[in-house]
Amino acid sequence: MKWEQRKDLLGLKDLSREEIELVLDTAVPMKDILKRDIKKVPTLRGKAMVTVFYENSTRTRTSFELAGKYLSADTVNLGVSTSSVQKGESLKDTIRTLEMMGFDLMVIRHSMSGTPHYVARNTKMRVINAGDGVNEHPTQALLDMYTIREKKKTLEGLKVAIVGDILHSRVARSNIYGLTKFGCEVRVVGPSTLIPPEVEKLGVKSYYSLEEALKGVDVINVLRIQRERQQKGLFPSLDEYASLYMLQPEHLKLAREDVLVLHPGPMNRGIEISSAIADGNHAVIEEQVTNGVAVRMAILYLMMGGAKDEIAG
Amino acid sequence: MRLLVKGGRVVDPANDLDKVLDILVEDDKIVETGQNIYAEDCIIIEAHGKLVCPGFIDLHTHLREPGFEYKEDIYSGTRAAAAGGFTTVCCMPNTDPVADNKTVISFIKEQARVKGVVNVLPVGAISKKQEGQELSPIAELFQAGCVALSDDGRPVRRADLMRYAMEYAKMFDLPIFSHCEDRDLSGDGQVHEGFYSTYYGLKGIPAAAEEVMVARDIILSQLTGAKVHICHVSTRGSVELIRRAKEEGVNVTAEVTPHHLVLTDEVIGSYDADTKVNPPLRSREHVEALLKGLNEGVIDCIATDHAPHEREAKDCEYNMAAFGISGLETAIPVSMKLVHEGKLSLKRWVEAYTVKPASILNIDRGSLTPGGKADITIIDPELIKTVEVEKFYSRGWNTPFKGMKFKGWPFMTIVNGKIVFEDGEIKV
Amino acid sequence: MKLREKARIMDEAAMKRALTRIAHEIIERNKGVENVALVGIRRRGGPLAERLARKIEEIEGVKVPVGVLDITLYRDDLTTLSAYPLVHRTEIDFDINDRIIVLVDDVLYTGRTVRAALDALIDLGRPQCIQLAVLIDRGHRELPIKADFVGKNTPTSKLEIVNVLVKEYDGEDGVIIQEIIDDE
Numbered sequence: 001m002k003w004e005q006r007k008d009l010l011g012l013k014d015l016s017r018e019e020i021e022l023v024l025d026t027a028v029p030m031k032d033i034l035k036r037d038i039k040k041v042p043t044l045r046g047k048a049m050v051t052v053f054y055e056n057s058t059r060t061r062t063s064f065e066l067a068g069k070y071l072s073a074d075t076v077n078l079g080v081s082t083s084s085v086q087k088g089e090s091l092k093d094t095i096r097t098l099e100m101m102g103f104d105l106m107v108i109r110h111s112m113s114g115t116p117h118y119v120a121r122n123t124k125m126r127v128i129n130a131g132d133g134v135n136e137h138p139t140q141a142l143l144d145m146y147t148i149r150e151k152k153k154t155l156e157g158l159k160v161a162i163v164g165d166i167l168h169s170r171v172a173r174s175n176i177y178g179l180t181k182f183g184c185e186v187r188v189v190g191p192s193t194l195i196p197p198e199v200e201k202l203g204v205k206s207y208y209s210l211e212e213a214l215k216g217v218d219v220i221n222v223l224r225i226q227r228e229r230q231q232k233g234l235f236p237s238l239d240e241y242a243s244l245y246m247l248q249p250e251h252l253k254l255a256r257e258d259v260l261v262l263h264p265g266p267m268n269r270g271i272e273i274s275s276a277i278a279d280g281n282h283a284v285i286e287e288q289v290t291n292g293v294a295v296r297m298a299i300l301y302l303m304m305g306g307a308k309d310e311i312a313g
Numbered sequence: 314m315r316l317l318v319k320g321g322r323v324v325d326p327a328n329d330l331d332k333v334l335d336i337l338v339e340d341d342k343i344v345e346t347g348q349n350i351y352a353e354d355c356i357i358i359e360a361h362g363k364l365v366c367p368g369f370i371d372l373h374t375h376l377r378e379p380g381f382e383y384k385e386d387i388y389s390g391t392r393a394a395a396a397g398g399f400t401t402v403c404c405m406p407n408t409d410p411v412a413d414n415k416t417v418i419s420f421i422k423e424q425a426r427v428k429g430v431v432n433v434l435p436v437g438a439i440s441k442k443q444e445g446q447e448l449s450p451i452a453e454l455f456q457a458g459c460v461a462l463s464d465d466g467r468p469v470r471r472a473d474l475m476r477y478a479m480e481y482a483k484m485f486d487l488p489i490f491s492h493c494e495d496r497d498l499s500g501d502g503q504v505h506e507g508f509y510s511t512y513y514g515l516k517g518i519p520a521a522a523e524e525v526m527v528a529r530d531i532i533l534s535q536l537t538g539a540k541v542h543i544c545h546v547s548t549r550g551s552v553e554l555i556r557r558a559k560e561e562g563v564n565v566t567a568e569v570t571p572h573h574l575v576l577t578d579e580v581i582g583s584y585d586a587d588t589k590v591n592p593p594l595r596s597r598e599h600v601e602a603l604l605k606g607l608n609e610g611v612i613d614c615i616a617t618d619h620a621p622h623e624r625e626a627k628d629c630e631y632n633m634a635a636f637g638i639s640g641l642e643t644a645i646p647v648s649m650k651l652v653h654e655g656k657l658s659l660k661r662w663v664e665a666y667t668v669k670p671a672s673i674l675n676i677d678r679g680s681l682t683p684g685g686k687a688d689i690t691i692i693d694p695e696l697i698k699t700v701e702v703e704k705f706y707s708r709g710w711n712t713p714f715k716g717m718k719f720k721g722w723p724f725m726t727i728v729n730g731k732i733v734f735e736d737g738e739i740k741v
Numbered sequence: 742m743k744l745r746e747k748a749r750i751m752d753e754a755a756m757k758r759a760l761t762r763i764a765h766e767i768i769e770r771n772k773g774v775e776n777v778a779l780v781g782i783r784r785r786g787g788p789l790a791e792r793l794a795r796k797i798e799e800i801e802g803v804k805v806p807v808g809v810l811d812i813t814l815y816r817d818d819l820t821t822l823s824a825y826p827l828v829h830r831t832e833i834d835f836d837i838n839d840r841i842i843v844l845v846d847d848v849l850y851t852g853r854t855v856r857a858a859l860d861a862l863i864d865l866g867r868p869q870c871i872q873l874a875v876l877i878d879r880g881h882r883e884l885p886i887k888a889d890f891v892g893k894n895t896p897t898s899k900l901e902i903v904n905v906l907v908k909e910y911d912g913e914d915g916v917i918i919q920e921i922i923d924d925e
Contacts, residue, residue: 041814112632114584135514196511305825
């Protein structure tokens, strides 16, 4: 297995299919731990990890924190508002300081693409990308893939539609890089202004029509739409967006009978997804959250379980 | 003082020369070029196996002084120029204060005289403070010695102001150096908009952001008859617009940078901010069109857009990093790669650094004509060296070429008859 | 590292006899198997636990619950390994609280695996007691751990490797001793 060589998890574009499978396989026993009365194993005793989020996200941060705690790692959250970032400290100095405090691993979220890569180059700590700009959100895609695989038994050859603001979505990108490695037919659908240029070169099909895109799909992954895109002139109004792209019960008839509906959360009900779908029996949105903890435990185990000195930079 | 450059391959496109010749220099002038020149009491420069060219001229340099001396100043910038084989640089006006009046221009010229080692020709601002609202005192700038006008770095947004600038500049025959960028289209883009911006999730700058302004300025040149020089052309569309304009007799010229000629946007995947430059590194099709344009003369010259930055401006998040590449010291080796690969003729290459920029500036340099100023660039075309930023004379270490090996480096730089750079060392 | 088979200390029949004896001992020790469950330690403890359960059923006519325990996450040597082991599932689908749990493993050596298994088990609940059954006890304990039921005591050198083979994974039953030889 390749993991012993890998210092950082920066994105799914760099991961092989085998590595992804290893994460998903490892997440299965991790999920069992979540079901126990005593949700803790001593595996990462004496290891310390820090989550540094330059962008708000209660969900991902809490998920990482819990994953670390369930594995007995000491977990610290660096609140950006309470840290020296507010005092104008450079990112590099922040990283150095954390490294000197003795953290083994850093989980970083940043609004700017490539920042985790920059961080990883500048530290001996292991670095997990918890979302960088519009580049990647590897752990979200891994938990999506875990959820799909758990329900469908396999990822091989599935048809997956990703709906919404593809241009600004790191979730979409990571899903594309991951799913295409398993021979999935990935379709992206959204308004033309939110489909990135040359997206089909990533090995996906792009659509403007939701109805077209959903024909015969096994999975629909609905993305969150940000209000600020409207202010930038990328689409006229949320109402018009909803009229074209909100996932509603009649859409599911176009898909396969056992279609799964995923959403990375938090949801805008009535804009990108109707409540009837969000609360319906095709939605696996709540399970995604549980699986997120299991997948992050798997990643932490794989990244911190080995001997530190032997991991190449 | 006399210098005799012996036995080098003299490449002087202005005089259609390409043969082994000697050149005799006396004081600041070239006195003779010919075979087997014999002269007494002179310093002999052995140039066997070297290329002896007219002094290279860079139309597009940011010397950063006054105001940004922590990035570069006239001392370090002109040394970088000399080390890079340049004898003349045109320095851009986006300093602090902006070079929009004779005081700043005089200051730059005085600093260049006192601590510079190459010819420094200042470019004045088109608009006051480069704010794009009111014209700079163009007559005053001309009288103070500016050779061109530009709002480089802060392109003129208002078409009407650009029109007036062109009409007014025409009175003094000053070219307008236009940085063509529609800031609404480029927005907060970081890299070329295309496959790699999608793949690496970085905000793109479409080729159209440049092309709409190239089109505008060509049309305004047509309207006003002014000399317009398009800076750092980076797209296929721009090349085509310029080609058509030239065919129609529009008074337009253009430059391309070495980095846009040899790098594609594929390199952004490292998220190394040294690959961040404006206009951005483009995709293969654009790079190929630029080379074709340069070969065909649609693009007249190669200019560095030398944009040095302090370490902190690049050692950070990609989006936070400053745009720009420190280019003076790598221009020759990087662009000579194209000559070695047979993609660009030696004559065209030399022309693009010498007679072409000289004619755009309308200055009496860029050739080895006897009687002219003795600006000479001597290149060792076979020397192979790695780009080591730690050895740069420039304060800016920001280059995507760091650590890369190139063949063909400056051997000696002679400015106004004085050796200022020889074999890796500044001599003054 | 090269290995050479040095001796075969148990064949299929011997293994069967040993397991039969252990089954009898478990029944006798616990005065029946009413409250007994078997938990095999991955990997080869799993099939051995299954076989003991079948044997007990043959003798007593009672089906005892069987589970498998993966102790990877409880190992004490994780930080020293460069390649960390794969994690597998623990499959114990019965309540272990107040039961007599017989842990089953193939070889008892340093005792570290059993230590990890005890921790793993206790995280799952509070058994009435935990007993240990092993096919081979090869000595060299590093922790104060002792087996309750032993198939065979085999003195070994630390340079030797004891391999229990089971049909489920290895295609045959038996126990072999291998020794490390330098490949020169």
